Each structure stands twice: as C-alpha cells, then as structure tokens.
Amino acid sequence: MDVGAFFLFGCRRVCQESHRRQACRAALTSGRRARPARCLRMLLVCTALTAVAAKPKKHGGGSASKAHWKKESECAKSICKDFHTDENDDCLAACVSQSCHAEVYAADPLEPGEVDRERQTKFNGCVKREQDEEKKQKAQEKRDARNR
Secondary structure: OOHHHHHHHHHHHHHHHHHHHHHHHHHHHOOOOOOOHHHHHHHHHHHHHHHHHOOOOOOOOOOOOHHHHHHHHHHHHOOOOOOOOOOOHHHHHHHHOHHHHHHHHOOOOOOOOOOOHHHHHHHHHHHHHHHHHHHHHHHHHHHHHHHO
C-alpha cells in the first residue's frame, strides 16, 4: 500500500471514529443525529495532505531515447570516466554523436557544469533523427534482402 493510500485510510478511520463519538453525544443530549460537518472538514484536510504527499508525475523530462541513454551510460563508463558526473555533459554529447555535437555545440562549447536546456533539447532531437534514419535504413536493407 502506498503512502497516500495508507494516509487516506488512516484519515478515514479517524473520521469514522469522530463521527461515532459525535453521534453518541448527540443521541445522549438531544435525541437526534449529529451533523458530519467536522468529519467532512477532516476528510478534506486529509485529501489535501494526501495530494501534497503524492509523487509528481514525470511528463517529458528525459526526451532521450533508450538507445541514447544506453550510449550515454557506456560513454560515462569509458571515454568520459575521468570527468566528474556534473561536468561531463560536453564529453557525453561528443561521444553519443559527433555530428550532432558539432551541429549544436561547436560554435559555443559547454563549459564544465553548464546546463543549457535549449541546446540539450536540440541535441536530443538531432540524435533522435539520426536514430530514426538508421532504423529506416536497416528496415529498407531487410526489405531489400527479402526481395532478392
């Protein structure tokens, strides 16, 4: 059971217990049922706290393909291993794709530790296009080999 569900379950139990106590008090004093306003407030607070405790969804973020990530990992373990992980972005980019690195970073190379999201996005797009072209070529070669 995740933290949010566990928290909501606990809040529900507290709310039910609170409601039972209110109902008993009201029945003893006035003979009518207690209003669940306190219970509703407690439920709203618990729901809000559960939403805050939930993990944020990751949309986009890493636009690098799995193959790109694998290549970066290989480069980090071999060619770029002498650089600190916070300062190896330029080395990794050059290792993953020389042509895309030249296209995106040649005019203004990354400094150690520099983060440039705009150029990183362009680089990732370039690498993705390269990978797509390679896949198309391989698929075409397979088709040609079958047709022979």
